[in-house]
């Protein structure tokens with residue numbers, strides 16, 4: 001009989017194996033030796049002062065070193081921060097060859113900018129002719145408005161030419177990480193944004209989680225001596241157009257082809273992609289093979305790479321590909337409402353009481369809404385028992401954008417409906433009065449309001465990292481082509497930024513680039529470890545709502561602990577500055593998500609769970 005067949009013996013042995021090394025040092029001074037020793041030594045070990053000093057002298061630096069190594073490992077594997085400093089620098093030796101980027105939206109444009117630093121030839125293939133036009137670079141990006149009649153009400157919605165991007169006119173917000181990545185790729189982005197009347201400012205989103213404020217840490221940032229994390233405040237269409245123009249400016253050699261990538265051609269001997277079969281559109285409509293050394297799938301929600309690979313890979317590999325896509329239905333709806341700024345808007349905003357905040361020097365500072373780029377984000381946690389959220393702020397050209405919706409939510413499409421919606425929200429604190437005050441100011445331009453209704457019934461993640469051994473080494477995918485998130489937290493552009501920063505880092509660390517047999521597998525493994533937290537965070541929060549249909553094999557109970565923990569930490573973060581600072585950095589992707597599980601934070605969360613703090617009904621801005 002093998003030694004460990006008896007489960008009891010097995011577990012007791014395992015117990016002592018685990019416990020002994022932990023407990024042993026604690027017992028050392030009084031431990032009686034169990035083997036024969038001369039009496040003089042049997043009373044227990046004696047350590048002379050020099051020996052103790054030497055042990056401490058080695059142990060403490062070793063501990064600190066290991067802690068540092070561990071921290072660096074966590075930062076490297078769960079964030080893109082380590083790859084940011086070199087991002088945007090032309091590689092010393094360009095890899096010979098051509099990259100084909102399938103799709104010319106956020107992921108495709110940023111990938112093109114990164115690849116221009118590493119490859120001789122970069123080609124974007126994009127089916128939408130308009131997306132390649134001068135108008136898409138310069139604007140206007142809307143072609144007009146049309147009337148929508150719904151339930152006896154009518155509202156105007158924008159028309160545009162970006163047919164494949166249904167969310168083109170939906171509200172878009174971003175995290176601070178985006179403004180760490182974009183300036184590396186486009187050092188003059190702030191100047192170009194200013195020219196387009198796009199605000200860039202402190203990433204203060206005035207976020208409330210179940211009515212509890214997650215404050216922007218002005219004082220902590222000032223004390224850290226680092227530049228204050230910023231954000232960019234504009235519509236998706238304005239950001240896409242800005243990035244399009246910046247790619248033209250900083251990577252002028254990128255070529256644009258109006259077509260659809262229909263298939264891949266493999267080099268049978270090496271198993272790599274040798275060409276893309278492109279259906280050219282427009283006047284020269286025909287199919288053409290374009291040779292490449294690397295191919296990047298940036299086709300967004302189409303996730304076309306999965307289909308192309310399934311067609312060209314051997315049957316056994318294709319069979320594995322059939323099982324790597326997770327999908328669930330968050331059943332989320334929200335509507336976006338936009339207004340131009342009413343006359344004397346800033347003057348009137350200044351008069352609104354929006355409370356106080358803690359300023360960079362630690363003193364209380366009145367919030368002057370005239371100086372704020374974003375006004376509020378108000379959403380539930382698992383503890384709320386509510387499904388509604390509202391958020392909004394400024395966009396380009398001085399315009400205002402608000403949104404309201406939630407899980408299986410009704411969709412407010414008029415200002416009056418948005419007010420009623422906000423009043424009905426049931427969270428630890430009601431929506432601040434200043435939201436309604438701003439709505440009052442917008443009444444003056446309500447006849448110019450434009451609305452867009454979004455309904456999201458599918459989120460998905462392609463687990464390419466699990467099939468790295470059968471993928472062509474020169475195939476890469478990023479952006480929505482690998483993961484489509486519930487958009488309510490606005491993490492799509494952040495995720496594209498994480499993808500391109502990871503690609504840049506992997507290209508710098510692999511001298512042979514995609515010709516290295518492990519290139520693609522290494523990229524997907526690292527991308528997965530850096531973005532899994534985004535997928536888990538969004539998906540598991542969605543499982544807190546009965547109206548969500550989970551991924552096959554998961555249930556509404558999956559992730560229950562995370563939902564509970566998040567709802568409690570939101571309460572702690574409001575009053576405990578250290579916890580707030582940690583949570584804020586994680587939420588902005590400026591620190592590992594794991595940081596919120598540091599022992600001191602876990603302790604505070606458990607304490608709050610046992611002894612819950614009361615909600616202060618007043619002055620939510622200064623606690």
Ligand SMILES: Cc1cc2nc3c(=O)[nH]c(=O)nc-3n(C[C@H](O)[C@H](O)[C@H](O)COP(=O)(O)OP(=O)(O)OC[C@H]3O[C@@H](n4cnc5c(N)ncnc54)[C@H](O)[C@@H]3O)c2cc1C
Pocket residue numbers: 102103104105106107108125126127128131164165167170171172173174236259260261262298299300301302304454455456478479480481487488489490491492493494496
């Ligand atoms: C309602 C809604 C609201 C959102 N709000 C936010 C937000 O607030 N903040 C945020 O950061 N994100 C938000 N997102 C997500 C964000 O819009 C996406 O994450 C982002 O557009 C992904 O960019 P992408 O380049 O990967 O894909 P896409 O933008 O979808 O672009 C894919 C491109 O590939 C092209 N293409 C398709 N098939 C082919 C082919 N066969 N060959 C070549 N090209 C092809 C398409 O024409 C398109 O240009 C929201 C999404 C939705 C649905």
